[in-house]
Amino acid sequence: MTYIPTSNLNYGAQLDSGNRLRVSQLTCLLDIKQLNNDAPLFIDRENISGATQTWSPSGTTVMSVTSSGDAAIAQTKMFAPYFSGKGQLIEITFDDYQNESNVTKRVGYFSSDTTTPYDNHKDGIWFEADGSDYRLIIQKSGDTILNVTQSSWNLDTASWFDPSKFNVLVIQFLYLGGTAVKLGFFNDGDIRWVHKYVHAGISNGTFIISPNQPVRYEIRSSGGTGSCEQICCQVASEGSIDRIGIQRSVNLNGAALDANSVGTKYALIGVRLKPTHRNIRVEESEFNMIALTNDDFLWEIHLNPTVAGTFTYADVDETSSFQAASGDTVSNPSTNTVTNGTLLYSGLGQGGSITTPYLDSAIRIGSTIDGTMDEIVLSVSPLSVNLDITATLNLREFL
Numbered sequence: 291m292t293y294i295p296t297s298n299l300n301y302g303a304q305l306d307s308g309n310r311l312r313v314s315q316l317t318c319l320l321d322i323k324q325l326n327n328d329a330p331l332f333i334d335r336e337n338i339s340g341a342t343q344t345w346s347p348s349g350t351t352v353m354s355v356t357s358s359g360d361a362a363i364a365q366t367k368m369f370a371p372y373f374s375g376k377g378q379l380i381e382i383t384f385d386d387y388q389n390e391s392n393v394t395k396r397v398g399y400f401s402s403d404t405t406t407p408y409d410n411h412k413d414g415i416w417f418e419a420d421g422s423d424y425r426l427i428i429q430k431s432g433d434t435i436l437n438v439t440q441s442s443w444n445l446d447t448a449s450w451f452d453p454s455k456f457n458v459l460v461i462q463f464l465y466l467g468g469t470a471v472k473l474g475f476f477n478d479g480d481i482r483w484v485h486k487y488v489h490a491g492i493s494n495g496t497f498i499i500s501p502n503q504p505v506r507y508e509i510r511s512s513g514g515t516g517s518c519e520q521i522c523c524q525v526a527s528e529g530s531i532d533r534i535g536i537q538r539s540v541n542l543n544g545a546a547l548d549a550n551s552v553g554t555k556y557a558l559i560g561v562r563l564k565p566t567h568r569n570i571r572v573e574e575s576e577f578n579m580i581a582l583t584n585d586d587f588l589w590e591i592h593l594n595p596t597v598a599g600t601f602t603y604a605d606v607d608e609t610s611s612f613q614a615a616s617g618d619t620v621s622n623p624s625t626n627t628v629t630n631g632t633l634l635y636s637g638l639g640q641g642g643s644i645t646t647p648y649l650d651s652a653i654r655i656g657s658t659i660d661g662t663m664d665e666i667v668l669s670v671s672p673l674s675v676n677l678d679i680t681a682t683l684n685l686r687e688f689l
Contacts, residue, residue, distance in 0.1 A: 367656030392514030404661030595631025
């Protein structure tokens, strides 16, 4: 098909997925780069059988397979939230995606089940090199909604497209009402749309189960040898974000934690997503702490630490998307000591005072490909003996 210039508003890059004139002020939801490492706080990786993933100082990770059953997967730990009525714009860069015999390469905005080989119940949108052809695919929990080869792309069959080179995949959609999905690639400085899938008014139900998805790269071998390069990505909402959500809080139910050993870190409160709700964004907004004794203390917030003793997560309630755990209290001398993990925040509190800092970070609790949930743990370390302290943690759960 003949490429239609972007100066034509009906086909060009100037219209968002809600058919509104696109503006330059995107609201970033995910921003992933690999400048100095393979971004382990943001990307989870699975290498099945003999597959490998090797980071390069050039800012890319080479994903390779050599024999049947090999699979390498890189997936963002956080699912990007979608805001109703506002277009979702995904841009993903990749290289070395040319067809290789008996090798499948995928890149897009999608997830799968959490059981190895992580190839079932896929939900989302992606570009695929299947070993002999190039495809654009949409699946709804494993049911195929769209599967079109390059020769059938309905906006531009893209004779200019060379997947062996550096490329930028662009996906835009509006989930509210199932408005059309557009897929394209950058070429000659423009977004060149290659296919449009229309769902509203034609099909029943939504075109994917969840509009909240991770960015994912993968390569699989069914007997061939091949490789591809993961580079960077961004997911944005095409409009300002109204911070609409449910404000929730967890606490120690008025009990106090007995922290007696100077320099030891004790777990106060932990939170993580429910395994069934890993696509929901939950943000830690603030916390409150008060020392009931005249002792100063160091507070810290950790990502995925090791907590000793019994630190059991349970659903906050049946309507929430996350679970919480509480540290041992005065009636049960504290055994929930904290080690390892990634320190995200820290501060100092004076005896008898309340600490209420506002929390803001690019890191939100997410999950690994196999469904292991990230944990955020609030801990306290006394600066003198016999500290008794209690705390609350407030969160916003996006709709």
